[in-house]
Amino acid sequence: MTTPAPWERTARGAMLLDDAGRLAPTIFAEMSALAARTGAINLGQGFPDDDPPAPVLDAARDALYGGLNQYPPGRGMPVLLEAVAEHQARFYGIGLDPEREVLVTAGATEALAATLLALVDVGDEVVTFEPFYDAYGALVGLAGGRHRTVPLRGPDFRPDPDELRAAFSPRTRVVLVNDPHNPTGTVLDDETRRLVVELAHEFDATIVTDEVYEHLLFDGRVHTPISTLPGAAERTVTISSGGKTFSATGWKIGWLSGPADLVSRILTVKQFLTYVNGSVFQPAIAAGLRLPDDHFAASAADLQRRRDLLSTGLAAAGFDVRDSRGSYFVVADAAPLGHHDAADLCRRLPGLAGVVGVPISAFCRSGLAAEYSSLVRFAFCKRTDVLERAASQLASLSV
Numbered sequence: 001m002t003t004p005a006p007w008e009r010t011a012r013g014a015m016l017l018d019d020a021g022r023l024a025p026t027i028f029a030e031m032s033a034l035a036a037r038t039g040a041i042n043l044g045q046g047f048p049d050d051d052p053p054a055p056v057l058d059a060a061r062d063a064l065y066g067g068l069n070q071y072p073p074g075r076g077m078p079v080l081l082e083a084v085a086e087h088q089a090r091f092y093g094i095g096l097d098p099e100r101e102v103l104v105t106a107g108a109t110e111a112l113a114a115t116l117l118a119l120v121d122v123g124d125e126v127v128t129f130e131p132f133y134d135a136y137g138a139l140v141g142l143a144g145g146r147h148r149t150v151p152l153r154g155p156d157f158r159p160d161p162d163e164l165r166a167a168f169s170p171r172t173r174v175v176l177v178n179d180p181h182n183p184t185g186t187v188l189d190d191e192t193r194r195l196v197v198e199l200a201h202e203f204d205a206t207i208v209t210d211e212v213y214e215h216l217l218f219d220g221r222v223h224t225p226i227s228t229l230p231g232a233a234e235r236t237v238t239i240s241s242g243g244k245t246f247s248a249t250g251w252k253i254g255w256l257s258g259p260a261d262l263v264s265r266i267l268t269v270k271q272f273l274t275y276v277n278g279s280v281f282q283p284a285i286a287a288g289l290r291l292p293d294d295h296f297a298a299s300a301a302d303l304q305r306r307r308d309l310l311s312t313g314l315a316a317a318g319f320d321v322r323d324s325r326g327s328y329f330v331v332a333d334a335a336p337l338g339h340h341d342a343a344d345l346c347r348r349l350p351g352l353a354g355v356v357g358v359p360i361s362a363f364c365r366s367g368l369a370a371e372y373s374s375l376v377r378f379a380f381c382k383r384t385d386v387l388e389r390a391a392s393q394l395a396s397l398s399v
Contacts (some may be wrong), residue, residue, distance in 0.1 A: 029363040031346065039384075040350035041390045043310075044358045046182070046328040048247040048381040052114045052284070054247050055291065060284035074271055076104025076255065076302040083286035084255050092225050100260040103267055106277040107252035108212045108241040112272035113139050115208055115237055115256065116174065120134055120145040124173040129159060129370070131184050131363035133210070146171070146325055151368050155322055157186040157331075161195055172205045177226060180213040180326030183363050183377040187325040197232045206262065207236040212254075215245045215296045217326040218304040227258070239261055242285035244328065245299070247381075303328075303380070306387055310380040313391020319376075328381040331360060335374040337397055338374075342376045353393045 015303045028045045035042035051057065068077075068324050075081065081098040088094040096102055105111040112135065120126060122144035128136050130149035140147040148167045168175075175196055179188045200207050207226055214223040227236040241254035256266065319332035339345040342359035349355055353357050357376040361369035380387060 031356050035356040040354045040356045042356045043378040044356040046379045047249045049383040052245045052246045052248045056284050056288040059287035060280055062335040063280040063283045068279045072276050076214040077282040080282040080286040083289040087289045092228055096257050102257045103263050105254045106274040108239050108254040109240040111254045113257040114266045116143045118266045118269040120173050125171040127167045130368050131183055141253045150273050157184040168199045168203045172203045172207050176208045176210050178210040182327050183329055185324030185329045193226050197229050209238050211240045212244050213327040215399050248286040253278050253281050253285045303333045309387045317394040328379050332376050333374050340374045342374050353396050355390050
């Protein structure tokens with residue numbers, strides 16, 4: 001029997017250790033290392049080829065040479081706290097007190113970690129959709145919680161309302177919602193959003209939302225934060241970041257917002273994680289959040305064109321391509337090409353086509369991993385010439 005790779009065991013809920021007791025790499029680290037070793041085009045990890053917009057870079061440079069190189073305030077620099085509050089009011093009509101209801105974090109991942117560590121005790125249950133971004137399972141485990149999942153099934157990756165209801169129990173403390181969704185590229189429908197709020201009230205759970213792709217929706221879609229639904233704001237912690245929106249994933253500037261009492265509880269934990277971060281990048285992301293509306297529309301439209309380019313190439317290569325409605329990612333089914341084990345295909349894809357992807361099974365537990373065994377996630381947040389080259393090389397699979 002073949003021993004599964006460390007990331008395969010991790011995706012199924014095991015500890016992040018290999019058979020020798022060493023810390024195991026994530027799927028992203030392993031696939032990126034494979035791309036580097038083989039020279040393949042890395043469509044596995046979601047980082048863009050582009051630099052941030054010029055006004056954002058200028059603001060970072062001005063902060064760097066303007067002396068903002070020491071610890072920023074614990075909650076975040078006022079300029080970014082205020083920019084986040086302005087952003088939420090401008091795009092969604094959400095009113096926030098920037099001094100009490102916003103917290104700057106080291107990316108969305110730290111925001112998620114601090115939130116779960118603050119709100120989840122040993123034995124408490126956290127509900128997420130599945131497939132799920134791999135950090136969710138690890139962070140629930142670090143908090144001592146139990147991870148309950150709701151499958152996203154069918155070509156549209158929609159949750160079944162009955163399965164969503166069945167995932168909640170008196171032990172549910174948090175429901176963690178990723179919308180737009182990584183890895184599937186789906187966007188939640190209004191019925192599901194309303195049901196999440198209803199169940200959170202029924203079971204007195206806190207809603208935590210991961211909205212890092214909030215400005216990267218396609219085909220005319222507009223993001224709807226769950227906190228804008230009736231009865232949601234008082235029990236919702238909203239998380240986002242500047243990395244995906246402004247092509248600055250290495251800066252690790254994120255934030256969360258919500259009721260002041262919840263934000264204060266999370267700050268109590270966050271201060272013992274990174275304490276503070278990114279002094280010169282906080283004013284830069286603030287400048288990004290204040291860019292005009294047409295910048296956000298143009299960014300989404302440009303990414304949509306890249307989605308279409310890669311999706312067309314994947315379809316021409318023989319994949320069954322799922323509709324990506326948001327995020328950096330498109331899911332393609334390799335079964336029509338005769339590849340029913342996407343994990344095996346992704347290991348061999350650099351040699352077959354000079355391209356790296358990630359199997360959707362790496363984002364699932366064993367049950368759903370088997371159901372989605374032929375699906376591969378590809379990132380299209382790359383330059384047009386890179387995507388054209390990838391599409392051309394992938395075409396060799398159908399020959």
